Amino acid sequence: MTQITPSAAPAHEGGAACPMDYILRMLMGPWTTYIVYNLRTYGPQRFGELKRRVAGISAKMLTERLRTLEGAGLIKRDYEATIPPKVTYSLTPRGHELDEVLEKLAEVAIRWQSEDRANKGAELKAA
Amino acid sequence: MTQITPSAAPAHEGGAACPMDYILRMLMGPWTTYIVYNLRTYGPQRFGELKRRVAGISAKMLTERLRTLEGAGLIKRDYEATIPPKVTYSLTPRGHELDEVLEKLAEVAIRWQSEDRANKGAELKAA
């Protein structure tokens, strides 16, 4: 995974900053938010479905991300030992708490995007 | 920087997911949130001050992160060509929009942390 907090101690001075480390370490994986986003938008999905949806991710990465998210308790893995095996991933309640944050983030992102578009338009007009 | 969206097309199906890419690409840098957090908590700071505060970061990383954040318009760099030079970094209004999100995130992070502590305690008691 991406190394967020380095080998050296992350410092605890702030106090409030520390819990963030944990949460950020997960969200920061390359595809993580994409996966959570998909799980939340399209509901529980199977491995192959998810892989097709996230388009571009390798099976390896997807597996790794899913394991990480599962380990963090954000998603649930339902394995049915049928032949062929059926594995369904879904967000846990804890996972859903996260998309509150993602929504806020998206809100800001969208605002910035439209602001940038507006500025660009204004600049072009002024020039 | 950490590669969030891979070489392959990030897919635009969702529509709402795309602006996030931009914003996440920044936040996901190793120390990024730490820096923003410090800037917001302790106010505008000079390079060395920040470096001491973030404790463990190398000058190289700090410089790189600050440049990225500056380029994204999240922080402002005030260079006074005194001897010795004095460079002060501060959050821009746009940067402050972000810490709304960080607060929400911290909120969740703190909740999880206390939940985990509670669970741990319960488990120990049950055992």
Added chain:
DNA sequence: CTCGACAGTTACGATTTGGTACCTACTGGT
């Protein structure tokens, strides 16, 4: 009888990353 799908795992290899050490140029302290 061979091929594809399912849900992965493993090995290998290239790229990227981030740390360390060393450099700038100037000043103030001892």
Added chain:
DNA sequence: ACCAGTAGGTACCAAATCGTAACTGTCGAG
């Protein structure tokens, strides 16, 4: 005279990361 600090830049190198390709085992389809 020499060292520390200010704000970095640069080169090199080890380590981590991520993609690709090949493998697991069983089933149904062709």
